[in-house]
Amino acid sequence: MSERPSADHEVTVRRAVQEDDAALLAIEKISWDASSGFPSYQDNLTDTFFARSGPEAHLVAEYDGEVVGYLRLQNKYPFPEGAGVLTINGLATAPTARRLGVGSALLDAATAEGRLRGARKISLHVHSTNAAARRLYERHGYIVEGTHPNEFLIEGDLIAALDMAKML
Numbered sequence: 001m002s003e004r005p006s007a008d009h010e011v012t013v014r015r016a017v018q019e020d021d022a023a024l025l026a027i028e029k030i031s032w033d034a035s036s037g038f039p040s041y042q043d044n045l046t047d048t049f050f051a052r053s054g055p056e057a058h059l060v061a062e063y064d065g066e067v068v069g070y071l072r073l074q075n076k077y078p079f080p081e082g083a084g085v086l087t088i089n090g091l092a093t094a095p096t097a098r099r100l101g102v103g104s105a106l107l108d109a110a111t112a113e114g115r116l117r118g119a120r121k122i123s124l125h126v127h128s129t130n131a132a133a134r135r136l137y138e139r140h141g142y143i144v145e146g147t148h149p150n151e152f153l154i155e156g157d158l159i160a161a162l163d164m165a166k167m168l
């Protein structure tokens, strides 16, 4: 996969279903590295993608009918004062399907879903080292709300965590 989406190559986004488990687990196992995720999490992946949260928390992207990415969208807070703030707790595109607009399509779908739910804001955390994701979020209107220096020690390097958010 090296071409841009066109009339012949389409990215579509839909809600996840239980049957996506194996495809999403495969994506999860190969999509993250030390610049984007936590190696300890990768080491402890179970054999079920939906162990962490069920299909209802996920949007799934398909490219030419093949599952190539996901976005996990959840309420940030469990109490009513924080209702209306959603959080992206995971976003990944399979390495073979990157730079084809999959991440963008998932973020557009998350915005639409947030508006549908009457949310006012979508927030997320991103590693300071994750240039690809930071650029993607910026292009979708997310701004840095906070920086946490020296937040994580990953493979010998102290990195910052950034809070980013977009108002809906």
Ligand SMILES: CC(C)(COP(=O)(O)OP(=O)(O)OC[C@H]1O[C@@H](n2cnc3c(N)ncnc32)[C@H](O)[C@@H]1OP(=O)(O)O)[C@@H](O)C(=O)NCCC(=O)NCCS
Binding pocket: 031, 032, 033, 036, 037, 091, 092, 093, 094, 097, 098, 099, 100, 101, 102, 103, 104, 105, 125, 126, 127, 130, 131, 132, 133, 135, 136, 137, 139
């Ligand atoms: C970040 C990630 C989700 C992007 O997914 P993607 O499907 O490749 O993104 P898109 O094709 O929609 O890219 C849209 C825009 O984002 C930016 N972008 C994406 N990847 C980039 C990269 N490697 N370098 C610079 N900018 C990048 C570009 O502006 C791009 O537009 P362009 O291709 O016209 O230049 C993907 O690289 C990934 O899964 N990374 C590992 C997991 C991860 O980091 N998740 C986010 C955790 S917070």
